[in-house]
Amino acid sequence: MREGLTFTNEAAAAGYEGAFAHVSSHFVPFLLRAAQVAPGMRVLDIAAGTGLVTSAAAEAVGSSGHVTAADISAAMVGKARERLGNLSNVLFAVEDGQAMGFPNQNFEAVLCGLGLMFFPDAARALQSSIAS
Ligand SMILES: C[S@@+](CC[C@H](N)C(=O)[O-])C[C@H]1O[C@@H](n2cnc3c(N)ncnc32)[C@H](O)[C@@H]1O
Numbered sequence: 001m002r003e004g005l006t007f008t009n010e011a012a013a014a015g016y017e018g019a020f021a022h023v024s025s026h027f028v029p030f031l032l033r034a035a036q037v038a039p040g041m042r043v044l045d046i047a048a049g050t051g052l053v054t055s056a057a058a059e060a061v062g063s064s065g066h067v068t069a070a071d072i073s074a075a076m077v078g079k080a081r082e083r084l085g086n087l088s089n090v091l092f093a094v095e096d097g098q099a100m101g102f103p104n105q106n107f108e109a110v111l112c113g114l115g116l117m118f119f120p121d122a123a124r125a126l127q128s129s130i131a132s
Pocket of ligand 1: 020021024025046047048049050051052053070071072073076095096097098112113114115118119
């Protein structure tokens with residue numbers, strides 16, 4: 001992963017809400033609209049971070065839908081679980097967006113909020129999400 005563009009360590013996860021979340025939160029409604037996230041859908045949120053996009057997606061899909069929040073950083077996934085672990089329609093996974101391991105699951109939408117630019121090979125990441 002590129003030096004200085006990681007967001008993957010404990011400190012980044014702990015400080016994300018106070019430092020960067022207000023920027024990413026602006027994009028969430030546009031992202032959900034572009035992906036046409038609707039009630040009942042199965043959604044993957046890759047590079048989920050602390051779960052900003054995940055929580056909005058979970059609300060949009062409702063109790064008949066489902067969101068998997070995945071991130072390469074165990075610290076970020078831990079933070080997301082801490083914040084959203086009470087939601088019954090959300091699962092959490094530590095996954096590299098360039099080589100995802102969801103062989104028995106399919107998703108109707110894949111969301112990635114301010115994450116793709118951190119992947120060294122964005123084309124591979126997009127290919128991986130199509131295969132999921
Ligand atoms: C700026 S944060 C965005 C978090 C969240 N999507 C949001 O909108 O608030 C970027 C996230 O990308 C994750 N990330 C970076 N490279 C990744 C990869 N190869 N696979 C999965 N997640 C990755 C980082 O761990 C970090 O949580």
